[in-house]
Amino acid sequence: MKFTRKANANWKGTGMEGKGTITTQSTTLNQAQLSFKTRFAEGVGTNPEELIAAAHSGCFTMQLSFLLSELGFVPDDLNTEAQVTFEDGNITQIHLDLKAKVDGISDSVFQETAAKAKAICPISKLLKADITLSAILL
Template sequence: MKIKRHGSAEWRGGLKDGRGAISTESGALNAYPYGFASRFEGQRGSNPEELIGAAHASCFTMALSLILGEAGLKAERMETRADVTLEQVEGGFAITAIHLTLNATIPGTDAATFERLAGAAKANCPVSKLLKADITLDATLAG
């Protein structure tokens, strides 16, 4: 089975004075603003790091739900936060870390089983795997 989804971004202007808009296929984001100020100065708008964090947190949590089900368990509640670190490194900026924080209520399990299953979800969720994926690019210059 192969499923394809898309997100898109539009940008106009320079780095600091430019403005962008992010949209998703589902419409969850529809021309939502992003730019230098929302990424680096804490202004209103989105940024790639929070979107990666939301994607990773949601993917990991769903993967853990699957793994729990395979172990005969079901979560009463799971809440995951993904803190994405963007930092200046030699040669520019890089996302250097993502830290997942999970708080869960899962009846019928113990701490060791929970940690083992959460670790499996971290290693095997598709977004975790994406960070190691082959990324390809098609670029077309218009005009």
Template sequence: MTTTSGSAKWQGGIKDGKGAISTQSGALNDYPYGFSSRFEGKAGSNPEELIGAAHAACFTMALSLILGEAKLTAEHMETKADVTLEKQGDGFAITSIHLMLNAKVPGADKATFEELAGKAKTGCPVSKLLNTKITLDATLQ
């Protein structure tokens, strides 16, 4: 079992307040986030982009494992995760995540690549955690 952590601090109200996000590894250390970075496109981070980064990283690592089990090795993989946040009733909900993978995998044909990418989409730990619609576009170069 492995346990890692992230943390957040907050001061003030929802619109005028400010926060800071940190990770155990130090990749983020009091990185700013707030209402304006979440909803108004201002500088800073937000929970949705962090979920997207975590999901993209987890999926890509899972696919690397699955490719290796199929005796394939990626020369290059790049995954982007678009996380959709929508207003629902009195609040907000993450309603979907769309993964976009672009990869170069010598020796892989399109059908095998799509099958293995699909296994990674459903099998990575972050996908298992999230209870939302997750879609995937996988492009083999």
């Protein structure tokens, strides 16, 4: 399977005082605000690190669902928070915090499957950051 997805960023002005928008092909993000404040402080809008966290948590969680299904398990609930650490101009670490409810699975099989999902998730393979995982089976 091969496909291409796209997004567009537009910026006007300097890095600190300027403003921009991000729009995704699906228009889920449609001219979402982007600014110095939304990246390095707090404000209404998004930023690249938040978007990476969203992409990574979504990709990992979907990958885990596929792997569990291959093993014959149907997840009741998979909830993953991705925490992206930006330090000295680099994304240095991403921590995936998974809480899951999967009936009938042993903790050892669950942990092994979650680790495999982290390793083979396309977003994990894309990133150079140190990626860690904590997985709790509820």
